[in-house]
Amino acid sequence: MKITPISGFPELPPADRIVEQHVLDVLRETFELHGFPSIETRAVEPVERLLGKGGDADKEIYAVSRLAADEGEVVDAELGLHFDLTVPFARYVLENAGKLAFPFRRYQIQKVWRGERPQEGRYREFTQADIDVVDIGELAPHFEAEMPLVMAEVFRRLPIGRMTIQVNNRKIPEGFYRGIGIDDVGGTLRIVDKLDKIGPDAVKGLLVDAGLSPEQAEQCLALAAIRAGDLSFVEQVRALGVEHPTLDEGLDALAAVVRAGMENAPGAMVADLRIARGLDYYTGTVYETQLVGHESWGSFCSGGRYDALASDGRTTYPGVGISLGVSRLVGLLVGHGLLRASRSTPACVLVAVNNEEERGTSTRVATELRGRGIACEVAPKAAKFGKQIRYAERRGIPFVWFTGAGEAGGDQVKDIRSGEQVDASGSSWAPPPEDLRPRVIGADGERG
Amino acid sequence: MKITPISGFPELPPADRIVEQHVLDVLRETFELHGFPSIETRAVEPVERLLGKGGDADKEIYAVSRLAADEGEVVDAELGLHFDLTVPFARYVLENAGKLAFPFRRYQIQKVWRGERPQEGRYREFTQADIDVVDIGELAPHFEAEMPLVMAEVFRRLPIGRMTIQVNNRKIPEGFYRGIGIDDVGGTLRIVDKLDKIGPDAVKGLLVDAGLSPEQAEQCLALAAIRAGDLSFVEQVRALGVEHPTLDEGLDALAAVVRAGMENAPGAMVADLRIARGLDYYTGTVYETQLVGHESWGSFCSGGRYDALASDGRTTYPGVGISLGVSRLVGLLVGHGLLRASRSTPACVLVAVNNEEERGTSTRVATELRGRGIACEVAPKAAKFGKQIRYAERRGIPFVWFTGAGEAGGDQVKDIRSGEQVDASGSSWAPPPEDLRPRVIGADGERG
Numbered sequence: 008m009k010i011t012p013i014s015g016f017p018e019l020p021p022a023d024r025i026v027e028q029h030v031l032d033v034l035r036e037t038f039e040l041h042g043f044p045s046i047e048t049r050a051v052e053p054v055e056r057l058l059g060k061g062g063d064a065d066k067e068i069y070a071v072s073r074l075a076a077d078e079g080e081v082v083d084a085e086l087g088l089h090f091d092l093t094v095p096f097a098r099y100v101l102e103n104a105g106k107l108a109f110p111f112r113r114y115q116i117q118k119v120w121r122g123e124r125p126q127e128g129r130y131r132e133f134t135q136a137d138i139d140v141v142d143i144g145e146l147a148p149h150f151e152a153e154m155p156l157v158m159a160e161v162f163r164r165l166p167i168g169r170m171t172i173q174v175n176n177r178k179i180p181e182g183f184y185r186g187i188g189i190d191d192v193g194g195t196l197r198i199v200d201k202l203d204k205i206g207p208d209a210v211k212g213l214l215v216d217a218g219l220s221p222e223q224a225e226q227c228l229a230l231a232a233i234r235a236g237d238l239s240f241v242e243q244v245r246a247l248g249v250e251h252p253t254l255d256e257g258l259d260a261l262a263a264v265v266r267a268g269m270e271n272a273p274g275a276m277v278a279d280l281r282i283a284r285g286l287d288y289y290t291g292t293v294y295e296t297q298l299v300g301h302e303s304w305g306s307f308c309s310g311g312r313y314d315a316l317a318s319d320g321r322t323t324y325p326g327v328g329i330s331l332g333v334s335r336l337v338g339l340l341v342g343h344g345l346l347r348a349s350r351s352t353p354a355c356v357l358v359a360v361n362n363e364e365e366r367g368t369s370t371r372v373a374t375e376l377r378g379r380g381i382a383c384e385v386a387p388k389a390a391k392f393g394k395q396i397r398y399a400e401r402r403g404i405p406f407v408w409f410t411g412a413g414e415a416g417g418d419q420v421k422d423i424r425s426g427e428q429v430d431a432s433g434s435s436w437a438p439p440p441e442d443l444r445p446r447v448i449g450a451d452g453e454r455g
Numbered sequence: 456m457k458i459t460p461i462s463g464f465p466e467l468p469p470a471d472r473i474v475e476q477h478v479l480d481v482l483r484e485t486f487e488l489h490g491f492p493s494i495e496t497r498a499v500e501p502v503e504r505l506l507g508k509g510g511d512a513d514k515e516i517y518a519v520s521r522l523a524a525d526e527g528e529v530v531d532a533e534l535g536l537h538f539d540l541t542v543p544f545a546r547y548v549l550e551n552a553g554k555l556a557f558p559f560r561r562y563q564i565q566k567v568w569r570g571e572r573p574q575e576g577r578y579r580e581f582t583q584a585d586i587d588v589v590d591i592g593e594l595a596p597h598f599e600a601e602m603p604l605v606m607a608e609v610f611r612r613l614p615i616g617r618m619t620i621q622v623n624n625r626k627i628p629e630g631f632y633r634g635i636g637i638d639d640v641g642g643t644l645r646i647v648d649k650l651d652k653i654g655p656d657a658v659k660g661l662l663v664d665a666g667l668s669p670e671q672a673e674q675c676l677a678l679a680a681i682r683a684g685d686l687s688f689v690e691q692v693r694a695l696g697v698e699h700p701t702l703d704e705g706l707d708a709l710a711a712v713v714r715a716g717m718e719n720a721p722g723a724m725v726a727d728l729r730i731a732r733g734l735d736y737y738t739g740t741v742y743e744t745q746l747v748g749h750e751s752w753g754s755f756c757s758g759g760r761y762d763a764l765a766s767d768g769r770t771t772y773p774g775v776g777i778s779l780g781v782s783r784l785v786g787l788l789v790g791h792g793l794l795r796a797s798r799s800t801p802a803c804v805l806v807a808v809n810n811e812e813e814r815g816t817s818t819r820v821a822t823e824l825r826g827r828g829i830a831c832e833v834a835p836k837a838a839k840f841g842k843q844i845r846y847a848e849r850r851g852i853p854f855v856w857f858t859g860a861g862e863a864g865g866d867q868v869k870d871i872r873s874g875e876q877v878d879a880s881g882s883s884w885a886p887p888p889e890d891l892r893p894r895v896i897g898a899d900g901e902r903g
Contacts, residue, residue, distance in 0.1 A: 042801060070520055074570070106468065147835060270815060270818075354490035366597060370715075
């Protein structure tokens with residue numbers, strides 16, 4: 008049977024997996040420092056739920072069925088693999104509402120699947136990392152400021168370039184559009200959302216085609232052009248001379264988010280009034296995130312506030328969340344040489360074996376080192392030492408340990424990069440701290 | 456749309472997920488200390504590969520297909536969700552053979568799916584943790600001793616009862632059976648494997664039905680009854696008076712594994728000559744693992760040596776591996792009250808909010824504590840302090856922080872279990888080490 012990779016289902020080699028593990032560790036550590044517990048939801052949901060009300064997501068869904076159901080067996084509801092972590096989380100909240108303490112916060116780091124045609128940086132199987140807070144009936148606005156602060160801390164802890172979290176509030180364009188007499192807010196947003204792709208002239212044309220006056224279209228473009236790392240965006244909007252109570256609400260809410268950013272994560276957040284997010288269910292703050300210098304890679308981390316994350320007909324659960332595309336981020340950074348691991352194995356030491364009869368001696372040293380937190384491997388074969396050293400070299404293991412190689416029959420350890428070999432004891436020797444674990448290194452040598 | 460759980464797809468509540476995370480952390484840490492790098496394989500494989508040569512696994516496989524493939528689109532090879540991590544690993548080794556350094560070791564912790572009818576402790580979606588070593592052409596026998604030593608260390612690091620790893624070598628029954636004139640080794644093994652389920656009398660009956668003489672059947676049962684935590688099993692087998700070169704090989708190999716166990720993990724391993732493992736591809740050492748006192752729960756951790764883990768027709772890759780059923784272990788231990796988390800959130804401190812205007816003050820304290828590795832949450836609402844304390848209580852957060860509550864306007868922190876409230880500063884206060892993170896606690900109060 009011929010073996011070929013399956014398009015859109017990437018598998019990382021061990022060294023790149025170490026980079027991914029580091030990113031996942033930083034995500035988990037940061038989320039937990041902010042008091043988010045972890046949950047995982049099952050990989051499958053009823054197809055009916057995945058399709059949602061609109062039913063227009065069907066192209067992306069992978070259906071799942073037992074290959075050989077027993078004859079006459081009652082088949083379960085049709086199942087599909089989840090394509091994001093929001094739909095399953097909304098279902099989880101409804102299913103467990105009686106047991107959860109609200110406001111309920113959680114993080115969720117899992118694989119998701121989309122049956123899309125694969126393209127550069129887009130996979131059919133990939134890992135997402137989401138945080139959300141959900142409450143019953145009402146959700147306090149300060150949570151909308153908290154989400155991007157958590158992600159800003161994640162980015163600060165990673166040896167990558169500067170990430171800019173762009174924030175907007177859906178009420179700003181809504182109020183602004185209504186203030187200049189535009190009724191079709193959704194349709195106008197969808198056209199303005201094409202700005203990055205087709206540019207302002209084409210957007211203006213589409214807006215006029217959709218029935219706006221040239222002046223209205225100009226005003227929409229003027230609003231979308233506003234971008235500021237501080238509160239000056241409020242004055243810039245005011246200068247456009249539009250008045251509407253929803254616009255006021257949106258400006259106040261966005262100012263609160265940007266102010267929290269300035270105080271707690273200076274430089275990480277930018278008010279960008281062009282950000283709309285395609286999804287219709289966002290009702291307040293929305294987020295997108297770009298890597299500075301690589302804006303063409305698009306957004307790695309997005310989300311927003313929804314008044315009805317979930318609803319069971321009687322109770323509505325508003326929520327706010329933000330989601331990082333882990334596989335896409337790691338794939339692009341590793342693929343472009345912007346992140347790499349210092350070695351492809353956790354092992355810091357290879358304990359050489361003098362001859363197979365003395366393997367037990369080497370194993371005892373390894374056990375001693377492991378007991379002190381030093382990862383090591385015992386050489387697979389009592390080959391010539393040169394061969395054992397090359398085994399370590401191929402994997403990037405920095406140290407090789409020789410039992411009984413010292414003058415008084417003690418052990419020695421060799422740094423195979425410098426060639427330096429010194430007396431050492433399994434009960435006391437330790438590697439330099441930077442060699443203990445594989446390091447994850449950024450483009451400029453920055454270390455994670 | 457009605458929400459009902461899907462049978463066989465369990466979802467852990469946050470506190471139980473903390474237990475699972477702890478088990479996964481110990482697995483990863485131990486595997487990495489032993490020099491295993493991590494890989495993950497895609498969730499899907501071609502159905503043809505999952506079915507294997509026999510094609511008898513079809514009942515267990517979940518097929519995956521795009522819900523709405525474009526008309527006229529060439530459909531990919533039929534895909535299914537992997538049901539274990541061995542079949543994907545064998546494919547991974549063949550696919551990447553040119554890039555891997557052999558002997559290649561890896562650990563793999565991932566979800567797998569089986570379309571079986573669910574029953575107690577058996578799921579349709581569950582997590583497995585596997586380690587394997589694979590080489591080209593030949594695999595050194597010492598790896599067969601290493602696998603159970605790694606798992607024994609995992610069990611030692613978990614606050615659970617004693618796990619016994621039962622080891623056998625397929626060459627022992629094979630050589631023994633041949634030595635007493637039995638030709639159908641596989642058939643005999645399959646019958647003897649039913650000992651636990653149907654008992655020795657029924658097994659003897661089946662063996663005689665299969666054409667063995669009553670004396671041969673008795674000998675098979677006598678071999679299967681041998682069990683020893685030391686090398687005495689060799690003498691016990693010898694006492695049965697059977698001679699065969701394959702039997703000698705098997706006894707030598709098993710003695711080496713048991714000896715390594717006695718030296719490096721006293722009490723963890725038992726030679727148990729009844730263990731056969733149903734799967735036909737094991738050719739050397741085989742492993743099973745039971746929790747002492749809960750033998751009826753069956754094996755949590757099994758595996759063995761295969762001469763042909765993978766083969767591309769020209770090259771054969773022998774391997775040895777062992778696999779832990781994480782979901783089953785956690786599900787049973789948590790379900791029976793033998794493992795629990797000390798709280799349901801990572802947060803150690805809830806920073807109370809005096810009034811919404813002072814939320815920024817509370818956030819600054821939280822940032823200070825997080826910078827020192829102390830997980831905390833800022834109260835969601837500036838409610839009465841009693842209500843904020845109850846919010847912490849419901850989640851098991853042990854400390855509540857009050858800004859400006861001290862005599863000189865400094866902060867105070869209250870241990871809400873004892874009620875003790877003391878002056879504290881965000882730049883220096885630390886919780887007792889046992890409160891810093893959620894603890895995982897065994898039945899006897901043993902702590903992980």
